[in-house]
Structures are given as C-alpha cells and as structure tokens.
Amino acid sequence: MTTADQMNWSVRVHAERFDPGAELNAFTARNPNAGAIASFVGQMRDFSRDSAPSGAPISSMTLEYYPGMAEKQLSALLTEARERWPLDDASVIHRFGTLTPSEPIVFVATASAHRDAAFSACEFVMDWLKTKAPFWKKETTDAGGTWVAAHDGDTMRAAKWRNTKS
Amino acid sequence: MTTADQMNWSVRVHAERFDPGAELNAFTARNPNAGAIASFVGQMRDFSRDSAPSGAPISSMTLEYYPGMAEKQLSALLTEARERWPLDDASVIHRFGTLTPSEPIVFVATASAHRDAAFSACEFVMDWLKTKAPFWKKETTDAGGTWVAAHDGDTMRAAKWRNTKS
Amino acid sequence: MTILYFAWIRERVGISEETVSPPGNVTTIAQLIDWLAARSPGHAAAFKDRARVKAAKDQEHVPHDSSFLGAKEVAFFPPVTGG
Amino acid sequence: MTILYFAWIRERVGISEETVSPPGNVTTIAQLIDWLAARSPGHAAAFKDRARVKAAKDQEHVPHDSSFLGAKEVAFFPPVTGG
Numbered sequence: 001m002t003t004a005d006q007m008n009w010s011v012r013v014h015a016e017r018f019d020p021g022a023e024l025n026a027f028t029a030r031n032p033n034a035g036a037i038a039s040f041v042g043q044m045r046d047f048s049r050d051s052a053p054s055g056a057p058i059s060s061m062t063l064e065y066y067p068g069m070a071e072k073q074l075s076a077l078l079t080e081a082r083e084r085w086p087l088d089d090a091s092v093i094h095r096f097g098t099l100t101p102s103e104p105i106v107f108v109a110t111a112s113a114h115r116d117a118a119f120s121a122c123e124f125v126m127d128w129l130k131t132k133a134p135f136w137k138k139e140t141t142d143a144g145g146t147w148v149a150a151h152d153g154d155t156m157r158a159a160k161w162r163n164t165k166s
Numbered sequence: 167m168t169t170a171d172q173m174n175w176s177v178r179v180h181a182e183r184f185d186p187g188a189e190l191n192a193f194t195a196r197n198p199n200a201g202a203i204a205s206f207v208g209q210m211r212d213f214s215r216d217s218a219p220s221g222a223p224i225s226s227m228t229l230e231y232y233p234g235m236a237e238k239q240l241s242a243l244l245t246e247a248r249e250r251w252p253l254d255d256a257s258v259i260h261r262f263g264t265l266t267p268s269e270p271i272v273f274v275a276t277a278s279a280h281r282d283a284a285f286s287a288c289e290f291v292m293d294w295l296k297t298k299a300p301f302w303k304k305e306t307t308d309a310g311g312t313w314v315a316a317h318d319g320d321t322m323r324a325a326k327w328r329n330t331k332s
Numbered sequence: 333m334t335i336l337y338f339a340w341i342r343e344r345v346g347i348s349e350e351t352v353s354p355p356g357n358v359t360t361i362a363q364l365i366d367w368l369a370a371r372s373p374g375h376a377a378a379f380k381d382r383a384r385v386k387a388a389k390d391q392e393h394v395p396h397d398s399s400f401l402g403a404k405e406v407a408f409f410p411p412v413t414g415g
Numbered sequence: 416m417t418i419l420y421f422a423w424i425r426e427r428v429g430i431s432e433e434t435v436s437p438p439g440n441v442t443t444i445a446q447l448i449d450w451l452a453a454r455s456p457g458h459a460a461a462f463k464d465r466a467r468v469k470a471a472k473d474q475e476h477v478p479h480d481s482s483f484l485g486a487k488e489v490a491f492f493p494p495v496t497g498g
Contacts, residue, residue: 020194020203021187028186028207032268035211037186040285041194041203042498063497064422066490069474070497094497102198106498115292116323119206123285126498132476134490135497136422147423150494157282208415229414230339232407235391236414260414272415292415298393300407301414302339313340316411 009082009090011074013065015097020104027091027109034088034111038118040126046101048139048146056141058101065096066134073133077125081110084124085117092125094135124161131158175248175256177240179231181263186270193257193275200254200277204284206292212267214305214312222307224267231262232300239299243291247276250290251283258291260301290327296320333400335368337378338409341385344378361387362396364406384410416483418451420461421492424468427461444470445479447489467493 020041028037047055078090089111099105108125112118137148186207194203213221244256255277265271274291278284303314335352337345358367362382369379379385386393388407389400400406418435420428441450445465452462462468469476471490472483483489 019187019191021185021189021191023187024190024205024207025185025187028209028270032209033211033213035209037207037209038288039190039205039207040281041190041205042281043194043198043201043203045199045201045279047199064425065497066419066421066471066474066492069471069490072474104194113211115206115208116289119285119289119292122204123282126281126285130498131495133497134421134471134492134495136493137496138422147493148496150496230342231414232336232338232388232391232409235388235407238391296415297412299414300338300388300409300412302410303413304339313410314413316413 009078010092011071011078012091012093013067013070013074013096014093015095017099017103018093018095018107020107023091023093023107024109027089027111031089031111034113034118036112036115036118037109038115038122039107039109040122041104042106042126044099044101044103044105048141048148056143058139058141060101060140061099062138062140062145063096063099063105064136064138065094069134070094070096074129077128077132080128081121081125085110085112085121086114087112087117087121090121090125092129094129094133096135127154127157127161130154175244176258177237177244178257178259179233179236179240179262180259181261183265183269184259184261184273186273189257189259189273190275193255193277197255197277200279200284202278202281202284203275204281204288205273205275206288207270208272208292210265210267210269210271214307214314222309224305224307226267226306227265228304228306228311229262229265229271230302230304231260235300236260236262240295243294243298246294247287247291251276251278251287252280253278253283253287256287256291258295260295260299262301293320293323293327297324333403334405336405336407338407340410341378341408344374345372346374359399359401360396361389361394361398361400361406364400365396365408368408378408386411416486417488419488419490421490423493424461424491427457428455429457442482442484443479444472444477444481444483444489447483448479448491451491461491469494 074092091109093107110118110121138145240258257275259273276284276287304311342348354367369376389403425431448462452459472486
C-alpha cells in the first residue's frame with residue numbers, strides 16, 4: 001500500500017445533505033480497478049423505535065456530535081479495517097445537525113479486489129461506528145424531543161468483530 | 167409482505183451500460199423508510215487472473231449468458247434472500263455483451279430496517295449469483311481470448327450460506 | 333428436444349443450438365452426454381472433461397445422474413463465471 | 416482542564432463546556448464524576464446513573480477506572496447512537 005493510495009481514504013463529517021449515488025460514483029471513479037465495491041447507506045426513518053407511543057411519526061431528527069473526536073474515531077475505524085482486510089480504499093461520510101425523514105445519515109464504501117473483504121470491511125466499519133463514533137440522535141415527534149437509546153444489538157454486533165480476522 | 171412490496175423487487179439483465187450511482191439513488195428513493203441500504207458493484211478489472219501471462223492487460227471482456235435462465239436464477243436468488251432475511255426490497259442488475267475495463271458488470275442492492283439483514287442478503291445474493299447465474303466471461307488480451315475459469319473460492323463462499331439462517 | 337451450448341462448450345461443438353431425438357435407452361444427463369459426444373469430433377472435444385460440464389434442464393441446474401425426460405430444452409455449459 | 420458534555424448529559428448539566436481544577440486526590444474518571452456531581456443539582460442529575468455515562472480522555476474512549484491525569488479535555492456523554 002503506497003502513501004498515494006492512502007491519501008484517498010476519506011472521512012467527512014458535515015451538516016450538509018449528501019447524494020449517496022454521487023458519492024458511490026465518485027468512489028468507484030477513484031477506484032477504477034477495484035473489482036469489488038461494497039457500500040452502505042443509513043437513512044433516517046419516519047417513525048421512532050423509542051418515542052412513546054412507539055412508532056410515532058418523527059418530524060425531524062437532530063444529530064449532535066463531538067467535533068474532533070468524531071473524525072478521529074472514524075479515521076481510526078478505517079485504519080483498523082485496512083489492517084484487517086486487503087482494501088484498496090474506504091470512505092465514510094456522517095452528517096450532524098437537523099435531518100428530516102428519508103434523508104441519508106451515513107455512507108460507507110469499501111473497495112477491494114476481493115468481494116468478501118469489501119463486504120466484511122464495510123459491515124465492520126458500520127458496526128463499530130455504531131458503538132464508537134460520538135454521535136447522538138434526538139428525535140422530534142408531536143410528543144416532543146427524545147434522545148434515542150443505544151441498542152444492545154449494536155454492542156453485540158460490534159463485539160463479534162473483536163475475535164474475527166479475515 | 168404485500169404483493170405491492172414484491173412488485174418492486176427487480177431483476178434486470180441487459181447489454182447497456184448502467185450508472186451505479188443512479189441505480190443506488192433510484193433504489194433508495196423507492197425505499198424511503200428502509201433504515202439500511204446495502205449495495206455492491208462489481209467492476210471489470212483491467213488485468214487478468216487467468217490469461218497467460220497472468221496480469222496481462224485486458225482490452226475487453228465479453229459476457230455470454232443464457233437468456234431466460236439467467237433472469238430466472240437471479241429472481242430465485244432474490245426470493246431465497248427474502249425468505250432468509252427481513253428485507254423490504256432487493257434489486258439485481260447484470261450485464262452481458264462486450265465490456266471495457268472499469269465498466270460496472272453487476273449491481274446488487276438490498277433494503278431492510280436491519281443493517282445486518284441488508285448486508286447478509288446482499289452478500290448472499292452475490293455469492294450465489296457467482297455459482298448459479300448462467301454467465302460466462304471471456305477476456306481479450308494481446309494473446310487472444312480466454313474463457314475465465316471458475317474459482318473454488320466462489321463455490322466455498324456460496325456453500326457457507328447453505329447452513330446459515332439469519 | 334432442444335440442446336443448447338454455451339461458452340467454450342459452444343465453441344468446441346461449433347453450434348449454439350440443435351434439435352435432437354435421443355433413443356429411449358438414453359434417460360440421464362450423463363447418458364445424453366455420452367450420446368451427444370458421439371455425434372462429431374467437436375462434440376467429443378466439448379464433452380471430453382465431464383467434470384467441467386454443467387447441465388440445466390428447462391433452465392434449472394441438474395446433476396449428471398438426473399433424468400432429462402420430459403425436458404423441452406437441455407443446456408450444457410462450463411461452471412459459471414458471472415458477477 | 417476542559418470538561419465537555421453531550422446529548423442529555425449536556426442538557427441536564429445545563430452547559431456544554433466548563434473549565435475545572437479538581438483537587439489532587441481526584442485522579443480517576445470515576446472520582447472526577449463524583450467530584451463533578453457535587454457541583455450543582457444539574458450535575459447531580461446528569462451523573463445519577465453512572466452506567467449510562469461514557470467518558471473520553473482527549474477524544475479517546477476510556478473506562479471509568481482509568482486515570483484522567485494529563486488530559487487537556489475530558490468528555491462525558493451517553494452511549495453513542497450515530498449511524
């Protein structure tokens with residue numbers, strides 16, 4: 001892996017909405033010879049798992065984050081992914097601020113010569129992001145604002161990678 | 167799962183080049199409330215694993231396929247994925263005909279409320295597609311045309327899903 | 333019954349499709365391969381290495397020891413390499 | 416040393432950031448939480464359920480029994496819910 005390769009690896013945290021399709025195309029364009037590109041888009045849903053009543057419509061969501069630490073943790077996740085799998089490139093985008101339903105929240109893309117490496121690294125980054133990246137969601141429904149609770153399932157999914165090497 | 171939901175599930179096999187970003191955006195647009203969208207793009211590489219000498223530059227590739235059976239097998243894979251995981255939607259696009267390096271060959275997208283279901287189903291569809299969908303690649307290098315050999319790794323990856331349920 | 337050939341099997345046989353009427357004692361895919369292999373040197377070359385020949389009966393993958401009786405079309409091809 | 420608060424911990428404390436100088440016998444994150452919790456009713460409410468409070472020392476996750484000595488900033492926040 002050369003320095004030039006690593007310069008592409010990108011972490012972006014911003015308030016502006018992004019276009020997942022444009023991001024995917026930009027990512028494939030900068031990796032023309034990677035046979036396998038895996039990607040993930042997390043979208044804001046229009047109903048709540050947490051608010052009372054459960055399933056209440058969400059009018060908007062605010063993502064608070066820890067500037068500096070968020071970027072640092074996401075970069076560390078990509079570095080960890082690169083050490084575990086033969087990747088050509090990886091990219092993560094995460095938004096903060098106020099979002100409305102069906103807007104994209106997060107985008108992760110991985111490029112590799114190997115399909116299984118691309119898939120595993122992409123899922124790994126998402127799983128660890130869910131337990132390590134300092135972002136907090138507050139959903140707004142008719143009943144007011146509610147901080148989203150962390151889910152045990154996310155912690156378990158992240159833990160499964162601890163003893164897994166490719 | 168209603169009939170209306172299932173009508174979205176799509177299989178396309180065609181010679182025309184497609185735009186992965188536009189496909190991803192169309193897929194997310196038809197699934198505005200799926201929290202998790204996983205996708206995969208297989209791109210044509212510009213060097214061969216099979217030709218002698220190995221690593222020889224490929225000028226083009228021709229994908230032969232079995233019309234009718236290809237669509238049928240891909241649809242069956244999506245149905246199988248739907249039975250295994252809680253999916254909202256899935257889509258697969260596969261090209262045939264003549265391709266040049268860095269063109270997209272295949273696109274698979276899955277939508278779910280659950281991140282792990284979206285990832286697993288997307289990887290499952292790719293793994294089984296590699297061993298069940300009737301497509302054959304012939305690479306053209308300076309040395310002539312070479313049919314790509316099937317890889318044992320693909321068969322093993324597909325087999326791992328036989329005893330796996332979500 | 334229609335027989336279809338794909339990829340290098342098609343190239344060796346020299347045609348992509350033919351209509352055949354095998355005799356009544358030919359009932360399995362393996363027997364059909366034996367019978368087809370005797371039709372021409374091209375067929376013989378195509379079916380030389382049986383382990384590399386896959387079959388489909390009416391567009392479903394089938395093993396060599398299965399019956400093809402009742403099929404409208406049987407296809408022969410190498411292991412698939414799409415995706 | 417700068418203390419940062421996020422999400423509902425920030426809301427309960429009532430401020431997002433403050434500069435503090437804890438006494439020398441306060442060396443671990445857990446001791447720092449005890450010391451901060453005594454500063455105001457808001458702090459007390461924020462730190463009431465320790466199991467739901469996570470900490471970072473200079474932007475790295477750290478357990479409650481670790482030392483914060485030498486830190487420029489220590490942050491307190493609930494379990495993260497991004498992605």
